Each structure stands twice: as structure tokens, then as C-alpha cells.
Amino acid sequence: MSAQREMKEKNPWHTPVTIIITVIGVIAIVALVTVAVLQNRPFPQKYKYGIVLDAGSSHTALYIYEWPAEKDNNTGRVEQTHSCKILVENALAFCPGISSYASAPSKAGQSLTECMQEAVQRVPEKRRGETPLYLGATAGMRLLNMENSAASDSVFQSVKKALQMFPFSYQGARILSGQEEGAFGWVTVNYLDDRLKQGLETTGALDLGGASTQISFVSDNYNGSESPSNSVTFRLYGNDYNLYTHSFLCYGKDQALRMTLAHQSQAGPGTVLDPCFHPGYAEIKNYSVLYDSPCVSDRKPQGAPATFNHTGNGNFLECQKTIKNIFNFTDCKYSRCSFNGVFQPLLQGPFGAFSAYYFVMNFLNLTDTSIPLDDVKEKLKRYCATPWNQIRQRHPNIKLKYLAEYCFSGTYILTLLTEGYNFTSESYSDIKFIEKIKGSDAGWTLGYMLNLTNMIPAEAPDSPPLPHAGYVSIVTVIAVLIFILFILSLRPLWPSCSKQPQIV
Numbered sequence: 001m002s003a004q005r006e007m008k009e010k011n012p013w014h015t016p017v018t019i020i021i022t023v024i025g026v027i028a029i030v031a032l033v034t035v036a037v038l039q040n041r042p043f044p045q046k047y048k049y050g051i052v053l054d055a056g057s058s059h060t061a062l063y064i065y066e067w068p069a070e071k072d073n074n075t076g077r078v079e080q081t082h083s084c085k086i087l088v089e090n091a092l093a094f095c096p097g098i099s100s101y102a103s104a105p106s107k108a109g110q111s112l113t114e115c116m117q118e119a120v121q122r123v124p125e126k127r128r129g130e131t132p133l134y135l136g137a138t139a140g141m142r143l144l145n146m147e148n149s150a151a152s153d154s155v156f157q158s159v160k161k162a163l164q165m166f167p168f169s170y171q172g173a174r175i176l177s178g179q180e181e182g183a184f185g186w187v188t189v190n191y192l193d194d195r196l197k198q199g200l201e202t203t204g205a206l207d208l209g210g211a212s213t214q215i216s217f218v219s220d221n222y223n224g225s226e227s228p229s230n231s232v233t234f235r236l237y238g239n240d241y242n243l244y245t246h247s248f249l250c251y252g253k254d255q256a257l258r259m260t261l262a263h264q265s266q267a268g269p270g271t272v273l274d275p276c277f278h279p280g281y282a283e284i285k286n287y288s289v290l291y292d293s294p295c296v297s298d299r300k301p302q303g304a305p306a307t308f309n310h311t312g313n314g315n316f317l318e319c320q321k322t323i324k325n326i327f328n329f330t331d332c333k334y335s336r337c338s339f340n341g342v343f344q345p346l347l348q349g350p351f352g353a354f355s356a357y358y359f360v361m362n363f364l365n366l367t368d369t370s371i372p373l374d375d376v377k378e379k380l381k382r383y384c385a386t387p388w389n390q391i392r393q394r395h396p397n398i399k400l401k402y403l404a405e406y407c408f409s410g411t412y413i414l415t416l417l418t419e420g421y422n423f424t425s426e427s428y429s430d431i432k433f434i435e436k437i438k439g440s441d442a443g444w445t446l447g448y449m450l451n452l453t454n455m456i457p458a459e460a461p462d463s464p465p466l467p468h469a470g471y472v473s474i475v476t477v478i479a480v481l482i483f484i485l486f487i488l489s490l491r492p493l494w495p496s497c498s499k500q501p502q503i504v
């Protein structure tokens with residue numbers, strides 16, 4: 001026992017000085033790690049918002065985007081948090097876009113009120129004043145502007161007046177060019193897929209609207225020189241992109257249907273027996289409504305009666321033949337063309353097809369592009385041949401206008417993709433029909449906002465070399481090592497082994 005007491009007395013660990021040093025050391029490490037954790041703790045998230053109104057030819061929709069306030073310059077963080085479709089009270093109007101208010105422009109602004117009020121509710125009060133609000137109009141307004149620019153101006157006046165009444169930072173309303181529409185759709189798809197920041201192979205974008213359709217993709221063998229008007233260059237996150245893009249005005253699915261019908265009605269007044277509509281379909285339609293668009297107005301037959309009888313006979317192959325008439329495949333002054341003499345480089349990479357591509361193929365259960373193209377055509381052939389009354393019975397809840405047109409729309413989509421853009425049986429499987437990516441709608445609006453708010457930097461942003469958790473771990477390990485070194489430095493004071501008493 002006395003030997004043990006002697007050892008305890010000689011052991012420096014038991015001296016008051018070493019105990020105090022140890023306690024101070026432990027407190028210092030705890031304090032150091034706590035400060036590191038607190039100082040670098042992520043802030044509670046604060047968000048910023050942006051609002052874009054998509055004034056399309058067939059509808060207007062409002063999108064709210066949100067991103068963490070301190071990450072303006074980062075990627076993959078902007079998300080769609082809300083969308084609102086502008087519904088039109090007029091039962092006769094079929095979800096028309098703002099261009100349909102040409103004869104009553106003041107109503108164009110009014111029509112936006114409900115969705116704008118929703119937006120006010122969705123954006124926190126503190127953020128409203130700094131939230132940018134944009135309205136972009138596409139092919140419907142492009143057509144109205146061509147047809148009647150005064151009416152188009154009045155619609156914009158009405159829309160601007162209405163939007164400025166809301167507590168957001170109004171940034172303007174304007175018509176997007178077809179090039180912008182195509183390019184921003186491509187930016188949206190690739191941004192949401194995180195392809196831009198990582199410099200991955202990009203996805204092409206196929207957008208089918210009511211009045212125009214866009215194709216945008218990067219092709220290695222295209223440098224933009226052959227047809228400069230189809231070229232858009234970007235530098236995003238330190239990568240250069242040379243994008244091919246084209247927008248075909250009048251080749252959205254509503255205008256394409258008009259053109260197809262107009263072509264068929266040239267055969268003579270009275271009845272149109274349409275292979276793109278189901279057998280048993282019969283409607284009296286108005287010539288003046290059919291020809292009321294710059295896409296077809298020059299073809300209006302002279303002295304035609306007021307109405308014609310539109311009847312269906314549901315024949316996919318005949319429908320495809322009829323649709324082909326609205327494309328010109330003969331004139332091409334470039335090395336290669338899609339149609340109507342428009343240059344198109346070799347198709348490359350995967351493609352995302354959205355808007356009406358998705359609505360239609362989703363309804364027809366044909367979004368699976370691993371199904372061989374011939375089988376897709378066979379299914380559509382059977383669908384088109386199904387009598388109209390059976391189709392109506394099977395889908396009592398689908399709007400009749402959509403329902404009547406799915407055979408035409410599906411056939412048009414396949415014709416546009418294969419005959420128009422030159423997708424083959426093999427490359428058809430490169431297409432993915434998509435509605436949303438990670439919760440945000442595919443479309444031009446997000447790309448438009450990212451561009452106008454400079455949210456995609458040209459160069460890759462500097463990121464901290466270590467994530468927060470890594471930083472705290474390293475600080476902890478270093479602090480512990482310093483402490484151990486300190487203890488080891490006290491070694492001369494340790495009892496030496498030779499002096500250890502033998503306990504017998």
C-alpha cells in the first residue's frame with residue numbers, strides 16, 4: 001500500500017498543475033469545435049422568388065420559382081413551387097391565350113387577376129417587392145402581331161396595366177422570338193437535369209405548342225456557320241455551347257390541324273371526309289373560323305359557303321398522307337434540311353419532348369419509346385379506326401375537343417418527328433416524353449427567368465473547398481492532435497519505467 005501511495009505521489013498526472021492543464025486543454029478543444037460549428041453553421045434558409053407568365057397561343061399559365069437567398073449563383077437550386085393555369089369564364093372560348101382578346105383587349109389583363117392574386121398569397125410579404133415578374137408571349141401573339149399589330153399592342157397595354165397593379169417588381173411583357181423560345185426550353189431541360197454545371201452531354205428539347213413548335217439540340221458537326229439564324233451560343237458554368245434551334249410558326253398542333261383541314265377543304269365545298277378523325281365523327285364547322293389565321297388565310301376559297309360538314313373515317317395511313325401535304329420536302333439549299341427549306345444538322349443525343357408531345361402521347365399510352373416505332377404506329381392505327389361513339393364512352397371526362405383530336409395529334413406528332421425532323425426507328429428511342437423534371441414543368445419559362453436574372457454564370461462558380469461537415473471534422477481532429485502533442489511534450493515529467501516500484 002505504501003508503494004502505491006509513493007507511486008501516486010511521484011506520478012505527475014496527479015499533480016494539480018497537470019490536472020488544471022488537462023481541464024483547460026479539454027475546455028479549449030470543446031470551445032474551438034463549438035465555435036467552428038456555430039460560425040459555419042448553415043443559416044436558416046431564406047428564399048427568393050421569381051414569377052413568369054407563359055402567354056401561349058392556347059392558354060396562359062403562371063409559374064413561381066424559388067431559390068435559397070444566398071445561392072443566387074449556384075446551380076440546380078431554382079425550383080418551381082407553384083403553377084396556376086388561367087381559366088377563362090367564357091364557356092365558348094376554349095382555354096384561349098391572350099391573343100384571343102384581340103377584339104376586347106381590356107379583358108386580357110383582367111383574365112390574369114385570379115392567378116396573380118394566388119401569386120401574392122404564395123410569395124411572403126417581405127419578398128414581394130423584390131420578386132421579378134415577367135410575361136413572355138409566344139406564337140399566338142406572334143401571329144396576332146403579324147395580322148394586326150395595333151390589336152397586339154392593345155393586348156400588351158392591357159396586360160401591362162394589370163400586372164403593374166400587383167406588389168411585385170414588374171420587369172416587362174413582350175413577345176419572345178422563336179429562337180428564344182427554343183433556346184430557353186433547352187436551357188430549362190438541361191438546367192433541371194444538372195447537365196450544365198457538370199458539363200455533361202446535353203439533352204435536346206422538343207416543344208410542341210398550339211401555334212408553333214421548336215427543336216433545339218447540340219450537334220458536334222454543327223458550328224453555326226451553315227445557317228447562322230439557327231445558331232445560339234452560350235457560355236454556361238465555363239462550358240461553351242453552340243446550340244441549333246428552330247421554331248416553326250404555324251406547326252403547333254392547333255395551326256397544323258387548321259392547315260391540314262384547309263388543305264382538305266380545297267377539294268371542294270360541302271363535306272370534308274377526314275381520315276384523322278374517328279369514324280362516326282360529324283360536326284358542322286365554319287369556314288370563316290377555319291381560315292381565321294395567318295397560317296391559312298391566303299388559302300381561303302373564294303365564294304365558299306359559310307359552313308362545311310367535317311366527318312371522320314379514321315384511317316391512320318391516309319391521315320399521315322394528308323398531314324404530309326403541309327410539309328415541303330423538296331426545297332433545300334443547305335447540306336441537309338428538316339422541312340420547308342430549313343437547315344437542320346444531324347440529330348444527336350437524347351431528346352426531351354414536352355408540352356403537347358407529352359399531353360397527347362400520355363393520353364394515347366405511347367410515352368414508352370422503347371416500344372418499336374412500327375408497334376406505336378400499329379396502336380395508333382387501331383385507335384384512329386375506333387368509332388367516335390366508343391371513344392366518347394370510354395373517356396367521359398376528357399374535354400370533347402381534345403378527345404376528337406387525339407388521332408390527328410398523335411399522327412401529326414409521329415409525322416413531324418419522323419418525316420419532319422428525320423428521327424428513324426432507331427433514334428426514336430432517344431426521345432423521352434416528359435412533363436416535369438424534378439417537380440418543375442419542362443418549358444421555356446424557367447430558362448427565360450434564369451437568363452434574365454443572370455442566375456447561370458458564364459464561369460463555374462467558386463465553391464468552398466470543403467463542405468461544412470468536413471470542415472468541422474478536420475478542425476476537431478487537428479485540435480485533438482494538438483492536445484495529444486501537448487500531453488506528449490510533458491513526457492519528461494512522466495514517471496520513468498525503471499523507477500516503477502515492483503509490487504510483490
Ligand SMILES: O=P(O)(O)OP(=O)(O)OP(=O)(O)OC[C@H]1O[C@@H](n2cnc3c(O)ncnc32)[C@H](O)[C@@H]1O
Binds near residue numbers: 055209253
Ligand atoms: O407555345 P404556343 O404555340 O404559343 O402554344 P401554347 O403554349 O398555348 O401550347 P401548350 O403547350 O399549352 O399546348 C399545346 C397544345 O396542346 C393542347 N393541350 C393542352 N392540354 C392538353 C391535353 O390534356 N390533351 C390534349 N391536348 C392538350 C393545347 O390546346 C394546345 O393545342
Ligand SMILES: [Ca+2]
Binds near residue numbers: 056138209210
Ligand atoms: Ca408554349
